[in-house]
Amino acid sequence: MAGDTITILDIAREAGVSAATVSRVLGDHPNVSQKTYQAVRRVIDKYNFKPNSMARGLLSRSSRTMGIILPSITHPYYASIFSAAQEEAGSNGFVVQIYRLPYNIRISDAFVDQLIERRLDGVLFSGGFVEPKSPEELPAVLGRLKQYMPIVTVCPPIPGLSCISIYTDLALGMRKAVRHLATLGHRRIAFLGATDETRSVGDREAGFFDEMRALSLSPLIQPEKTHTPQTGEMAVLKLLSGLPRMEWPTALIVVNDLMALGVLRQLSKMGLTLPDDMAVVGCDNQFFSAYTHPPLTTLEVNTDEHGRVAMQQLLQATRQDIPPFIQVREPTLIVRESCGAGKRPGI
Amino acid sequence: MAGDTITILDIAREAGVSAATVSRVLGDHPNVSQKTYQAVRRVIDKYNFKPNSMARGLLSRSSRTMGIILPSITHPYYASIFSAAQEEAGSNGFVVQIYRLPYNIRISDAFVDQLIERRLDGVLFSGGFVEPKSPEELPAVLGRLKQYMPIVTVCPPIPGLSCISIYTDLALGMRKAVRHLATLGHRRIAFLGATDETRSVGDREAGFFDEMRALSLSPLIQPEKTHTPQTGEMAVLKLLSGLPRMEWPTALIVVNDLMALGVLRQLSKMGLTLPDDMAVVGCDNQFFSAYTHPPLTTLEVNTDEHGRVAMQQLLQATRQDIPPFIQVREPTLIVRESCGAGKRPGI
DNA sequence: TTTTCAATTGAAAACGTTTTCAAATTCATT
DNA sequence: AATGAATTTGAAAACGTTTTCAATTGAAAA
DSSP states (O other): OOOOOOOHHHHHHHHTSOHHHHHHHHTTOSSSOHHHHHHHHHHHHHHTOOOOHHHHHHHHTOOOEEEEEESOSSSHHHHHHHHHHHHHHHTTTOEEEEEEOOTTOOOOHHHHHHHHHTTOSEEEEOOOOBOOSSTTHHHHHHHHHHTTSOEEESSSOOTTOOSEEEEEOHHHHHHHHHHHHHHTTOOOEEEEEEOTTBHHHHHHHHHHHHHHHHTTOOOEEEEOSOOSHHHHHHHHHHHHHTSOGGGOOSEEEESOHHHHHHHHHHHHHTTOOTTTTOEEEOSBOOTTGGGSSSOOBEEEOOHHHHHHHHHHHHHHHHHSOOOOOEEEEOOEEEOOSTTOOOSSOOO | OOOOOOOHHHHHHHHTSOHHHHHHHHTTOSSSOHHHHHHHHHHHHHHTOOOOHHHHHHHHTOOOEEEEEESOSSSHHHHHHHHHHHHHHHTTTOEEEEEEOOTTOOOOHHHHHHHHHTTOSEEEEOOOOBOOSSTTHHHHHHHHHHTTSOEEESSSOOTTOOSEEEEEOHHHHHHHHHHHHHHTTOOOEEEEEEOTTBHHHHHHHHHHHHHHHHTTOOOEEEEOSOOSHHHHHHHHHHHHHTSOGGGOOSEEEESOHHHHHHHHHHHHHTTOOTTTTOEEEOSBOOTTGGGSSSOOBEEEOOHHHHHHHHHHHHHHHHHSOOOOOEEEEOOEEEOOSTTOOOSSOOO
16 A cells, blocks of 8 residues: 655655755755756656655645534535635645534534644634534634634624624525515515524524514514424424414525425425415525425525635635635525415415 | 644643653553653643644654545535545544545546645545546556555446445446336336446446346437536427427436436426326435425435445555455335326337 | 662654755856 | 856754653562
């Protein structure tokens, strides 16, 4: 397996120069003569020599590696952030390592210790996770990490932690969704997947409430701890079975498209026709959202862009100190067929 | 940012011992006295000292890092393999780095050089990518990589490369799908997404042909270079518009569930009712496949299991040489509602 | 008290690079 | 041919650990 690892000294010996010279050739340093350069290059190529990046990193104090902390890899929302960040890092000679912090697991010192030990050059953090027991825990742990490497969050800023943050204002997004439904005549609108335990979801919930209040509509909510298709099915069942038919909402806003998948399915199982019997709006505009039945009206979050820009900033931050800032992006409402004009205007 | 990096020597000095002793405390070596152990531990904790993993790795010749080569991160098939592999690696103190080799991009020496430079401890390879110009290219490049680290493929074995391979026999899967449809009375069955350019897809195609032949049915195929929802829509359009209604297939087998998403949508746009007017079978059993309209009959591939087992083997291989072997898994046909008995038996 | 042996400790070498600094070489100028 | 400057080169130190081996300590046995 491990071939006789060949080092810079072996190359130097064979080329009849010193290790320093080989190092200079490797780094394309200007002051090495044409003749030596070519001779050394030849030997390097002959043995297919690749310098050990750990030895390099030890000296340069840089691993050329970025970390990314995410609750999930398979969730298309995070997969997309990750993918874009990885691509941006890759084209700058960096590699990215994923550190998974599942939902409902509190961040611990031991968790960030891993990143510190590996001497990462920076870290991208994207939340959506459940708030730790005390509100100071998250900023405290990340604050410690920040003493070692720059941090960029791809989620709303964390109170008590000052760093670059890039996110989409989903409170605004939800207000847009409510307004859109109201324009279509809906009065009884429910929010599925509410929970104040998750930070970014809290935003969406707040936006929903705000706009409902602004329109003098009374908000209906169905809280759920998780936001999977399965949860979506359950949520619909719980919400509707708890209400006399007369009081059913005519429109549902679902906390994300993944959960909306289950919502659509359950409504269809109950024999409701969409959008006539019920309008549905999701959030995130996933790859599958244009292919649901009916195609889902949703909020575009542009996770690719988030991941890319966040990584750019992180790379920048490793080169020079940049002062913290917050970049808020505005979501667009993608209107498809799942929210057609309500046939039964409320009240 | 980069705090005054504190080293093992600083700890040693403050604790009044040698660096060797601190190292022993760090590694929980047996022969260090209770008294010294505790004194050193105290200083370590006081400064929150974390040993530099690059220095460690330099000496131990191990980065405690695995690589994974995949065509895509966002594709749920690969995301799932990656996620499981990452989890397994993580619980063994390893971290995994992703190296993306997009579809249609040929693997190059420069590509694997990255992994060699970083002195990864092993690499998981999952293909599905387009075959390189010459069939020797892929085994040649990977063969070189294999001189540096063990490789496990999470795809059918690559001719000319001997290593551990774990995969699901999708040729068999497709035969099951064909047989199932035939049992339901279908005679005209089409395969959507055929192309002999992609290795694993080639398998599926071959299985389809084999079983059709065995049943004396004449195979219909619609080749496509990519397998996205968009392709699915196009494929249906192209296939059906090229055929008089009388000769339309009554069942479609789609190369994967992602593409099936588009197939279902297009059929629905054309006003066909599923499964009465057309049966559809997919492949992969993605998280969304139970939530399509109608829920999709598909082949279970169990990517999680693949990723987990492959990583276990890879970890094993870093500890001791294990002889190459091939683990073939049998896919299960998950029967849902998209393939109900055909109402219009063929011919 | 001396001897013997095991347990504990530290000095130094090693891992494979890059960088600094001084020495050696080349080259142009007088 | 001698001088000086500019270019090219190598020796050695540094990066932060772990491990080996010999030295020291302490305790038990004589």
